[in-house]
Amino acid sequence: MSSGSTVSEVLATLGRRYVRDAPGTFGKAALVTRCLNPWLREHPRERVVDSVFGARFAVDTRDLIQRYLYLFGVWEPHMSRWLRGRLRPGDVFVDVGANIGYLSVLGARLVGPGGRVVAIEASPEFHRRVLLHRELNGCDNIRAVNAAVSDRRQRLTFVLASAHNMGANSVVPWDGPVASRFEAQAVPLPELLEPDEIARARVIKVDVEGAEGSVVRGLAPVLDRLRPDAEIAVEVTPERMAQLGDSVDELLETMRAHGFHTYRLLNDYAPGSYPAAVRYAGAGPDRWRGPVRGESDLIFSRVDAEALE
Numbered sequence: 168m169s170s171g172s173t174v175s176e177v178l179a180t181l182g183r184r185y186v187r188d189a190p191g192t193f194g195k196a197a198l199v200t201r202c203l204n205p206w207l208r209e210h211p212r213e214r215v216v217d218s219v220f221g222a223r224f225a226v227d228t229r230d231l232i233q234r235y236l237y238l239f240g241v242w243e244p245h246m247s248r249w250l251r252g253r254l255r256p257g258d259v260f261v262d263v264g265a266n267i268g269y270l271s272v273l274g275a276r277l278v279g280p281g282g283r284v285v286a287i288e289a290s291p292e293f294h295r296r297v298l299l300h301r302e303l304n305g306c307d308n309i310r311a312v313n314a315a316v317s318d319r320r321q322r323l324t325f326v327l328a329s330a331h332n333m334g335a336n337s338v339v340p341w342d343g344p345v346a347s348r349f350e351a352q353a354v355p356l357p358e359l360l361e362p363d364e365i366a367r368a369r370v371i372k373v374d375v376e377g378a379e380g381s382v383v384r385g386l387a388p389v390l391d392r393l394r395p396d397a398e399i400a401v402e403v404t405p406e407r408m409a410q411l412g413d414s415v416d417e418l419l420e421t422m423r424a425h426g427f428h429t430y431r432l433l434n435d436y437a438p439g440s441y442p443a444a445v446r447y448a449g450a451g452p453d454r455w456r457g458p459v460r461g462e463s464d465l466i467f468s469r470v471d472a473e474a475l476e
Contacts (some may be wrong), residue, residue, distance in 0.1 A: 196439035268297035315353035337376035355385030377407025
């Protein structure tokens with residue numbers, strides 16, 4: 168390793184320590200945006216790191232989610248904070264599109280040994296990461312399922328366009344260069360859940376990179392069997408949904424027909440937004456009545472209010 172590379176490595180380590188440990192947010196947004204985020208993407212590190220809630224994760228900083236865990240100790244801080252306010256001991260949390268299992272592990276700690284997390288992930292590689300993180304954190308209450316979710320039984324092909332965001336595996340057609348692809352058997356979500364898990368589900372989270380329309384259609388037959396306070400979090404990507412012949416409007420109407428109101432949760436994937444988001448609570452999910460034009464985190468709840476507490 169050259170002396171220049173050594174200096175850069177040391178500076179990256181010190182910068183990461185400042186971002187993680189120093190009080191306040193002074194200069195952190197610029198530091199992670201201009202320096203640390205691009206450096207760690209192009210000069211990847213493989214480490215076992217602690218999250219802000221004390222869990223441990225094995226990460227490779229080439230990947231977006233794992234890089235943010237290395238830098239900040241958290242992924243999607245607003246969603247993480249919302250889940251901490253929702254899940255209680257004994258609850259069931261269903262994590263559809265579990266990725267490496269970050270939210271699954273968080274959920275497992277919140278629901279405790281009397282609760283359960285069902286971590287559903289189509290990618291065999293990420294499913295292995297879920298199993299690793301379940302073992303690393305002693306989360307025996309996670310039931311990990313390697314399967315895809317749709318509105319009917321079918322074989323699906325997943326394509327990953329870039330190894331820099333490995334969570335972007337999608338069934339949406341892609342004509343450009345491909346980093347990887349795999350096939351997975353898809354089934355409706357109720358077929359992957361046990362009756363007790365459906366009855367006790369407090370939160371169902373869906374993050375499936377454009378396939379959310381089919382996941383919700385498959386879930387619709389059991390929506391009325393969920394507990395009254397059940398809430399469903401769906402990351403919607405209108406453009407990707409349209410490529411699969413789906414629409415956000417249809418999804419909203421399905422949820423509305425089963426008594427759910429729509430709220431939108433703040434989310435920002437820009438690295439510069441994270442230092443403040445990790446430390447300061449933002450607004451909770453606010454009632455959303457207009458059209459959904461861009462990528463959004465939507466929360467569906469039977470609570471009828473202007474904001475979810």
